[in-house]
Amino acid sequence: MALMDAYTGTLDEQRAKHLLRRATFAPTTDNIKTFTGRSATTAVTILLAATPAPSAPLDPTTNEQWHNKPYNREKDATYNEYLKSWWTGLMFNDGTSLREKMTLFWHNLLVSSYPAVQDARYLYRQNALLRRFAFGNVRTLLKEITIDPAMLRYLNGNTNTKAAINENYGRELQELFTIGKGAEVSAGNYTNYTEQDVRAAARVLTGWADVAENATSRFIPENHVTEDKQFSAAYQNTVIRGRSGADGAQETDELLDMIFRQPETARFFCRKLYVWFVGTEIDATIEREVIGELASTLRGSNWEIKPVLELLFKSQHFFDAANMGAMVKNPIDLVVSTAQYFSKYFTPAIPSQVDDLAGYFNAMKWLWQSADAQEMGILNHPNVAGWKAYYQTPQLDRLWINAATLASRNDFTDKLFAGFTVATKQGMTRFAVNSIAFTRDVCTNPANGDDLVDKLSIDLTGVALTQAQKLYLMDEVLAPGFFNARGAWDMNWSFYISDPSNAAKRQAVQSRIDNVLKFVLQMPETHLV
């Protein structure tokens, strides 16, 4: 039985949760019910369904788009915030689609950051490009990103001219974006490419520049090196023939085609997908059976990524119990998915984009700022290699957790119940989860404390809790300090039910339910996905 054979049964609850947690931002109780009992094929069809492109972000103070207007020095930093809130909103509302997790995947692979690019219009364009290729053709995406204006700025492609070669993009294109670095077999020879190839690629790429006026890019033939470019044996000693005039731009396509002719390039992307969606550690078996199979699918599809995603998410390996809960949840996933899980229960409701765009953006801003505090800022990577948790061995995804970030993660989940305040059109507004309403939906008999703690926690933890842990939740968290904890809880719940408008009686049960939810959200099991 090969690891990549299709899982042919129907999805049980565990598998439905696993798929939703890894592929979407909405592993909600409703969606888990919807996916349970379906075939993997049906579920993956839902994940990969085409969705209409979202309209560009508005400036809530004017209700106008800004990405198609001239650069606005005074407002650009604010536009960048709108862009982040807009994108966070797309993630928050992405439902059972894989689109935004793929967009975030591309963002972490093909990095550009606002502090370096300094123009929100550029970053909007790049973000829209990544989204357009969420399930698209990898080679075409790499051709586009190579001349994307934000990328030209971020990696200095716009300053790479025949008078002054700038190797930055030529290097990172190979090291981080496509073929990756192999073992350094001799000085400057990284197996898959060499320092000579870095220089040759930089020469091929001379002449591109961004156009600030309309946030686009163009090719300037006078800045292009027109001599032939000789690549090393790593690229079969390929020579890219130098061209003059506007034809010089074609060399960029030839460069990408040359890189994409190398078998290692397909494996590189498939490893990145694996690390993003399945697990951060790749052993020899996975390399051979999983990466190899995915890579041959990618090449067989002429670089379309959709068949690769289908193969991956339908595979027995993906649904292997050993892979469930096997990664630390990244901060974006933590904030967006957890907020989405409780989204029906916020009191008051999160403002809608139509009624109060500014309030909606502010609520989304609270989410991305919370992820920033946990060391995962969108459009604000620490460097071009992306977030460390996806490449820095040996800690890998464990890097998301340290004393500082753990405190920030807990602070975020606590505030869902203790309340967080953002500006809306009603003024400063405090939002909190109505945990009693939530309890009523997920638990038919809340008076039974054991059943209650089970239902409160069952969809939240990446790994199921043990019976002993549930007993602890009941005895020490829901009703601590009582000789007969179950009786005490049952009694308090019935006091509340018999007099639901009594604030004190409501408070007595709600604060205890909040405690359980806050506690569960801090448990190590809940930090896993």
Added chain:
Amino acid sequence: MKRRDFLTGLGSAAIGLPLVLDGFTTRAFAESPTLKHVAALAAAQDRVLVLIQLSGGNDGINTLIPLDQLSTYYRIRQAVAIPENRIVKLNDATGLHPRFAPIKSLFDDGNLAIVNGVSYPTVNQSHFRSTDIWFTASESDQYLSSGWLGRFVNYEAPNFPTGYPNDKNPDPLAIEIGGAMSLTLQGNTNAMGMTIRDLSAFEQLVSGQASTGGSVAQRTGKAGNRIDFIRDVQAQSQKYSTRIRAVADKGRNKAQYPDKGKNPLADQLQIVARLIAGGLQTRVYVVNLGGFDTHWDQAVPTDLTTGIHANLLGYLAEGMKTFQQDLKLLGLENRVLGMTISEFGRRPATSSLGTDHGTAGPMFLFGAPVRGGIIGKNPSLTDLLPDNNLKMQYDFRQLYTSVLSQWFQADTQHLNTVMMKSFEQLPLLTTTSVNEPQNAFGGASGMVIRNYPNPCAGTTNIEYTLPQSGMVRLTLHDALGREIATIGSGYQSEGKQSVTFDASALAQGAYFYRLQTERGMISGQMNVVR
């Protein structure tokens, strides 16, 4: 026997007090190397290293400008060259970027050591790989998954985190200010440090967090491994948090730092000073200043003394200087050593408006304990490697080894564990090492080695005293620690020995000789002048 165990019950009070050791008072041991050893080790327990990582690859040539090669400098560095009338002279050969000039007073006070041309053989020009090499202290083609400071701390705390904190180690073994923990502090299996971002936020967030262990479920596999890991971090941060909160409350800065947010490095160093002042016993701190990858916009064309690199050098100089002032005002200056690292230097010839990835660069050590001055010469802008990059003068691992040995008094076994091979030390500090005594310092072995005359041009006599007869081997090494000659080997009798060595064929520079005996190894430095 582990050093920490050895020192139990001795503590830092060993210095200057009539301590009783095995029934003998200190006076009876006045000249004993054993006591010196013990005292040096005890002092080392109080010593702090602050590592400043300059991420992105600092342009050394615009940090320290080679005044002896200005015509070449202006020819190949048009995009970034500092106008001659704006260069601040450090000494006759070396100028400073004007924004880096505040460090001159540190230098003049003897509180700054500069080592030129620091790198490693076969530089990898990937940021990430080269950063890993610096963090792990590996060879260019060697992949290590632990950091050099992580291994250093791990050696003394092999069971960490089991049983930590404890009475002997109430505080984090290492602290990184900032976001994610870097590889520097990764131990053999565990991250050895704790990450603190901001003291007020830390106090606020850590306080009152419930333990989430409940009843501990034993789980296996990848998920189980992560659950154990998170549980450990939770436990650690709760145990340390009370203590750090108390220390931070007690500690006060005395120097005037820039306003918060104005200098990202000074902000971090301010926290470090406050924690040391408050009594935190942590010995290793790591801070970070990023943005040195100046491919573009390194300098503003209309005024080349401004721009990204100028701002960064300004942060660095102001940060180092303010931190040093603070330590002095706090009376802590003798306990704290600072060191900068950067994954590589930048290429001598500029590209468009910046510089591409290079090789060697200067390293800075600062603080009262350093032996102020400049080691190595200005990098040559014309005598370059085949890829037009600067040649190496010293291996960064020599500096690491020197700091571990001379500052933290790591013994040979400890050094071998951390650095994995032997590197010749540089005389960076006024403190001396236990295991490889400098001239005229009697170490644990009781042996002394020196050469006379030193510096020398022709012949010089290498003298040493053997405590017992036996096989010896005397070798000569270049500044990088590579053995270049065997001066002599064979059986020698107990007592004073002298070997004449002819240095007239050697190029000018620093060399080391090393005597291997059955009782251990000692070495000395020989300076050849022409």
